Amino acid sequence: MPELPEVETIRRTLAEQVIGKNIVKVEVTCDRIIQRISPAEFAAKLAGQTIRKMERFGKYLFFVLDEFTLISHLRMEGKYYVLPALAPAGKYEHVKFSFSDGSSLRYEDMRKFGTMELVLPGTERTTKGLCAMGLEPFDEGFTVAYLKEKIQKSHSPIKSLLLDQKNVVGLGNIYVNEVLFQSRIHPETTGSALKETDYAHLIEYCRSVLKDAIEFGGTTIRSYYSGLGVSGNFQDRLLVHRKKGEPCPRCKTAIEKIAVGGRGTYFCPKCQKKEA
DNA sequence: AAGGGTGTTGAAAG
C-alpha cells in the first residue's frame, strides 16, 4: 500500500502502536527483504533496541531506534500488523518483531518486493537510494522554479517524470493520475512542452491531492479486510484512476486508459488535451 | 486457461 498518503497513514498508526516498545526477538523468513547484511545479523542488531520514533520520507518508513534506524519500503504489497506475539503467522508473513510486552509487529508481503535496511541514525538520507531523491511536495522548496529546473529539458512524458522519485518523492501511479487530471495536463505531454501555468497547477495539485488523501487515510485497493492492517477511504474520492469508460466528473466524456512508461494511465481526453 | 495487469523501483539495455 505504498504511496505517500498510505505510508503517512501507516506511520501515524504505527506511532500509536509501537513507540516505546522493546524488541526482544526478530525472526526473518524471507532473506531477500533484508538488504546488505544477513538476516541473522539484522536480527542480532535489533535485539534489545527500543522504538523511539516513527518517521517518513517519500514512500520510505523509518523506525528510529536507540542505535539504528530501520528503513522500510513497502513497494507494492508490504503491510504491517500489530498482533499478540503468540498469534499465528499469516501466509505471507516474512518478518516478525517480538516485543517485551507480549505483543509483536508482523511484516507481510505477498510479492516479497519490500525492503528493510539498518543504518546509523542521522545517516538515513545519505544511504544509497535515498541520497538522490527529490523534495517532498510539502517542502517549501517545492516550487515552480524547482520543478522547472528538474524537468523542463526532459523529453519524457510528465506522467513518468512525476513518478520519478528523483524529481519529487511520494507520488505513485494513483496520485499521478489524479494530479494530472486536476492540473488538466495530458499524461504524455513532455517536460519540455509544459507551460508556465502547467507548472503552477502541478505544484498546487500535487499538494492538495496528497493532503486530501492523507486526510482520508489513503487509498485502499485490493486489500484484505482483516481489520488489522491499515485501510483508508480515498478510493471513494478518486476521479480518474481505474475509471476507464466512466464519465469524467468535470465534462462527462468517457475516461480513457492508455499505457505510459508501461504503467496504466487514466485521463479525460477532453479535459486533458495533448500540448504538442 | 494462458497471458496481461497490478498502490514500485533499480539494473540493464538501447
Next chain:
DNA sequence: GCTTTCAACACCCT
C-alpha cells in the same frame, strides 16, 4: 548521459 524496458513475485481478471 538520458530514456525505456524488464525482472523481482504472487495473485486476479479476462
